[in-house]
Amino acid sequence: MIDAIEASDAERQSILIKARCKSRRAIEISVADSGPGIAPEVMETLFDPLVTTKPLGMGMGLSISRSISESHGGGLRMAQNDPRGAIFFVELPTAEATRDAG
Ligand SMILES: Nc1ncnc2c1ncn2[C@@H]1O[C@H](COP(=O)(O)OP(=O)(O)OP(=O)(O)O)[C@@H](O)[C@H]1O
Ligand SMILES: [Mg+2]
Numbered sequence: 001m002i003d004a005i006e007a008s009d010a011e012r013q014s015i016l017i018k019a020r021c022k023s024r025r026a027i028e029i030s031v032a033d034s035g036p037g038i039a040p041e042v043m044e045t046l047f048d049p050l051v052t053t054k055p056l057g058m059g060m061g062l063s064i065s066r067s068i069s070e071s072h073g074g075g076l077r078m079a080q081n082d083p084r085g086a087i088f089f090v091e092l093p094t095a096e097a098t099r100d101a102g
Helices: 061-071 095-101
Strands: 015-021 026-033 075-080 086-093
Touching: 061 075, 061 086, 086 095
Parallel strands: none
Antiparallel strands: 015 026, 026 086, 075 086
């Protein structure tokens, strides 16, 4: 996200992190930036390993982050932010949900 916002004017650079209880069973952390948004050519594949648009990128960050979220029983998804940028949502089960499942 730092990479994504670096190109825009300093006063427009922002990363907004929020957390909320989505339901009794899940919390959601959202991380939104003011960058250019997701490039159309990686829209479908950005969570796949080795998919990158960056000259020095490995294309591993999102793949690893999604694996970690899923291994905790949650998930990671992305959307275009409004009016600009990308927004990622990490969803994780609450202690209550984990207890019910266990
Ligand atoms: N906040 C964002 N805004 C716009 N595009 C993004 C954003 N985050 C990721 N992307 C796109 O998704 C691609 C894959 O991201 P990912 O984090 O998996 O790999 P990377 O950042 O390229 O390399 P690495 O994380 O391994 O250093 C990026 O190359 C970029 O094109
Ligand atoms: Mg990355």
